[in-house]
Amino acid sequence: MTKEQQALPNPDANAPSGRWKWYAFAALVALMLLCGGVTWWLMLPTTPTARIRDIVIIFLALVGFLTSIALVVLLAQLAVLIHMLHEELKPILHSTQETVSTVQGTVNFVSKHVAEPVIKVSKYVAMARAVAAVLRSRSRRR
Numbered sequence: 001m002t003k004e005q006q007a008l009p010n011p012d013a014n015a016p017s018g019r020w021k022w023y024a025f026a027a028l029v030a031l032m033l034l035c036g037g038v039t040w041w042l043m044l045p046t047t048p049t050a051r052i053r054d055i056v057i058i059f060l061a062l063v064g065f066l067t068s069i070a071l072v073v074l075l076a077q078l079a080v081l082i083h084m085l086h087e088e089l090k091p092i093l094h095s096t097q098e099t100v101s102t103v104q105g106t107v108n109f110v111s112k113h114v115a116e117p118v119i120k121v122s123k124y125v126a127m128a129r130a131v132a133a134v135l136r137s138r139s140r141r142r
Contacts, residue, residue: 042049 041047042052
């Protein structure tokens with residue numbers, strides 16, 4: 001094998017294996033068995049379903065309370081972010097407008113005082129070359 005062949009990655013080494021499909025299938029079967037077992041246990045006459053119901057209600061209330069707190073914190077952070085962007089963007093936009101007007105003035109100045117004279121000189125040089133070429137061609141004919 002050459003060094004180039006050794007440096008190339010093996011396409012089979014990076015190919016995804018089908019194991020994750022089996023793991024996903026096994027996890028799905030385990031979840032279904034767990035749900036079935038819990039359902040069967042809850043259907044037994046000796047199961048304290050009222051107590052379990054109360055615990056689940058308390059758990060859901062706590063989750064709702066924590067979610068509400070997280071939402072309030074998120075809204076407060078969003079308000080701070082909007083305020084910060086508002087305060088930071090105004091100076092940036094003002095500075096950008098000043099820069100654009102300065103660049104526009106510079107472009108106008110360069111166009112008027114540099115580009116136009118260079119174009120005029122180039123025009124006269126081209127005219128002089130054309131006249132010289134015509135005069136050379138006439139002098140060669142004679």
